[in-house]
Amino acid sequence: MTDSDASATPGTAEDRPEDHDGLVFDDESRDALHILPLGMLPIATPGLRRAKLIKNARLETVVELFHDRQSGSGQVSADHLGSLFPTHKKELRTDLVQVGKLVRLNSFDIYTLRKELRRIGIPVNDERHLRLSDSKRSELTGYMKHFTRPLLQQVYGGEERSIDDVSDILKMLANPDRDEALRNLRMLSDKLKVGLQDIPDFLEEYGDTFLSLAYFRSCLDGLVPDVQRFMKWALDAADSELISRDRQMMKMLSEVQSKLTGITTSITGRFEAFDRRSKDFWTDISADSFRTVRHQIESHHVTIGGVLCGLAVKMALWRDRFPHGGGGPQKRVEFVRSEILPGLDHINAIERSAGAA
Structure with missing residues (x-):
């Protein structure tokens, strides 16, 4: 579950994975602290797949069944879901067990979800759901420069590099374009005591760790x-x-x-x-x-x-x-x-x- 694979372009199917109902989750929901689209998870009740868990003003977790400018936000307590889906009682019983665990989470940001979903034993339909959107990664480039500058200096010295997105930083390190940079990358692998072939994994972990810090x-x-x-x-x-x-x-x-x-x-x-x-x-x-x-x-x-x-x-x-x-x-x-x-x-x-x- 990493965010450093940023090769997809914004809005593509690769960057915005669909669930098994063909739902595509908007960037705001993927990048938010307080929203969890239930369709990202193995939800059996059809009507719940398009719903979201959200935090209300009192920091209680409620189920948002719809949200639009005209009608506003349609919210219900998880305890009241049984009366809303009477024709899917069997599926709902299974889903309510999962929802009961999810309502106790304090945040729905992707980094919290990575840890907490694993802890409570709930899988996701596609691990790409637990990645920030391309637009958010692009927005965080300025923050990432702060964390990657020492790494770039190790490989490229004082040379200025043009960076527009987080992915540019990681590609630059994974594919050095000068002999000197490659030598420096080998020196870095020696300092880290990892093989040169393992450097891409290190870069991915490094990028993902500090992207989380940049996001927060x-x-x-x-x-x-x-x-x-x-x-x-x-x-x-x-x-x-x-x-x-x-x-x-x-x-x-x-x-x-x-x-x-x-x-x-x-x-x-x-x-x-x-x-x-x-x-x-x-x-x-x-x-x-x-x-x-x-x-x-x-x-x-x-x-x-x-x-x-x-x-x-x-x-x-x-x-x-x-x-x-x-x-x-x-x-x-x-x-x-x-x-x-x-x-x-x-x-x-x-x-x-x-x-x-």
Whole structure:
């Protein structure tokens, strides 16, 4: 299950595999933290194959049966599926066992799913479902340059190389176009203590490991400014005399600010630690040191996914309800109380568990 095989062009059948019903899953669903198209899995109930599991504002997992601009989102609890498919009771019994396991996952990003689906024993119809889309990989090229620059310097020295996509980086390393680069690649294989024929596997693993970090980092970089804007928006309600005199309201606003600040500070610190560890690898290049870095990053996938998924769902709801800011003090406080506070302890607990580990 790797993301480094990026040879397919966007929109092709190879890049967007179909399930056995001919469903093609859109890029947004494949790249999202909070969406899991059930058709990617061996679902037996026909009506469920086109449904999705999504996280709602309270971070509960619900089944989304349809979604469009006119009708909105048709969501039901997994517990209510039995009444919706009465003619497929046998198939549904089997499917509900799987759905019951899936609703407990904290995120549906592909990196969390790779680990968690294996843990709970649910296969996918096609492993390509657990790859980022071409459009997302292209979007992450800037992040990947940061992680691949030391590797490129090892092989090509200080020569500037034109890179438009993650796949360009990996192809460049797998197929060096100069004698000197090939010699450097041999030196790299010696340092790693792996055969030259094993270098492509190393490059694939390296690319996949740091593509996951680039993906999560891009999610975090998009969320932190949103969280900061949200906190200012929410705390501005305290300027109201009515709110400022209400001790419970002020305590709640302070609690939300404290938790959001703690969560974002902690997870940002984790990414800074990953940066340091990846740099350490290039001062002590070996297969063992790379495996250590890879294990450290991948062991955090599930908790990072859970935290980012929770924050993303909360911030998306805020942007949707208040696209231009605004809203009176009472409306703001009520939104914080009813939509932001529920589930915030859960996000905080996921981040604290990662810190403890």
